[in-house]
Each structure stands twice: as C-alpha cells, then as structure tokens.
Amino acid sequence: xxxxxxxxVVSDDNRFFCDALKDSLxxxxxxxxxxxxxxxKKLIEFTSSHNLDVLILDVNFNGQCSLDYIEKIKPVHxxxxxxxxxxxxxxxxKEKAINNGVDFFVGKDGNLESFKExxxxxxxxxPVKNNKIYSKINIDNYTFTKRKLxxxxxxYFHSDKNEKELSAILNITESSLKSHKRDLFEIxxxxxxxxxxxxxxxxxxxxx
Numbered sequence: 001x002x003x004x005x006x007x008x009v010v011s012d013d014n015r016f017f018c019d020a021l022k023d024s025l026x027x028x029x030x031x032x033x034x035x036x037x038x039x040x041k042k043l044i045e046f047t048s049s050h051n052l053d054v055l056i057l058d059v060n061f062n063g064q065c066s067l068d069y070i071e072k073i074k075p076v077h078x079x080x081x082x083x084x085x086x087x088x089x090x091x092x093x094k095e096k097a098i099n100n101g102v103d104f105f106v107g108k109d110g111n112l113e114s115f116k117e118x119x120x121x122x123x124x125x126x127p128v129k130n131n132k133i134y135s136k137i138n139i140d141n142y143t144f145t146k147r148k149l150x151x152x153x154x155x156y157f158h159s160d161k162n163e164k165e166l167s168a169i170l171n172i173t174e175s176s177l178k179s180h181k182r183d184l185f186e187i188x189x190x191x192x193x194x195x196x197x198x199x200x201x202x203x204x205x206x207x208x
C-alpha cells in the first residue's frame with residue numbers, strides 16, 4: 001500500500017506533452033510530479049543529486065536515444081523505477097529498453113487517464129526481466145536479424161563514412177557490408193541508402 005504521494009519526474013523533449021502529463025497526473029493524490037525535463041543533460045544532473053520514485057522517460061530526445069544513457073540517468077546508488085514512453089512500439093525497442101534497465105515500457109499513444117494505474121503498478125511490482133532473447137526482430141511484415149539492424153543503424157549514425165571506413169567500424173569486409181546492404185534493400189523494398197534510412201526511422205528501428 002502506498003502511504004505517501006509518489007515523487008514523479010517526467011522527461012520528454014516536447015514541453016507541451018510534459019505539461020499535459022504533469023497536469024493529468026497531479027490530480028491524483030497518490031502522485032506528485034516534482035519536476036519535468038526536456039533535455040537529457042538537465043535530467044541527468046537532477047537524478048544524480050535528488051530522490052524520486054518513478055521516472056517517466058521518453059525514448060527519443062531530438063535524435064538521441066535516452067535508452068543509451070540509462071546508466072547516467074540512474075546511477076547504481078539510486079533506486080527508482082523507469083517507465084519508457086515511446087511511439088516506437090516494437091520488439092527491438094522493447095528488448096533494448098528492458099536490457100538497459102527500464103522497468104516498464106508504454107506506448108505513447110495510450111490514454112493519459114489510465115497512466116495512474118501504470119505508474120502504481122510499476123512502483124509496486126518487481127522489475128521486468130527479459131528472459132526471451134530475440135535472434136530476429138519482426139516489424140510489421142518485415143523480419144530482421146540483429147546483425148542486419150546493426151548495419152542499418154550504422155548506415156545512419158556513420159553516414160559520413162565511406163564503405164571502407166564503415167566496414168572497419170563494423171569489423172566486417174567491404175564485400176560483406178555490400179551483401180548486407182543488398183539484403184536490406186530486398187527486405188525493405190528500397191533502392192538506396194537514403195530510402196533505407198528513411199524506412200528505419202519510420203519503423204522505429206533508428207532513433208533520429
């Protein structure tokens with residue numbers, strides 16, 4: 001049983017969403033949104049020096065994936081729950097979130113009015129453990145191996161590199177890189193690297 005209001009922090013790069021969620025949650029006596037943040041830098045500064053119970057964290061921060069910063073957001077001496085909030089509702093993002101230490105994963109298109117129960121359940125339940133390891137990721141009707149997803153993301157994050165440089169970063173040969181790209185073009189029905197990257201962003205495989 002929760003005897004005092006939970007201290008909630010909302011972090012999303014959209015100020016309007018932060019304010020709307022804060023107003024929606026603060027009408028409940030069990031919840032108290034103590035801070036909102038629109039940048040990861042300010043969030044990290046706060047969580048390292050303040051106490052809270054639940055962090056509601058947007059996955060996409062102006063092209064930065066917040067899941068890559070969980071260790072900084074939640075130092076080892078801190079004990080609060082993290083709810084990842086995103087429109088990219090697929091197995092790839094879910095698995096990454098859970099593996100990086102997120103407790104709950106919630107679609108951003110959900111009803112804000114039901115968020116109270118999500119937060120209370122997250123706070124009292126044990127953290128999610130990812131016992132299922134996906135060797136392949138299914139997005140809509142498309143199937144990718146983890147290696148193919150690594151290639152796809154590298155094409156975006158290292159777009160300034162040529163194939164020789166990119167293959168060195170990925171520790172594969174140039175011919176292997178070209179083979180992976182051909183496979184990705186075939187899987188996604190795209191014909192160029194820009195089209196492939198656009199596909200990845202639209203499907204939530206690349207946080208941009």
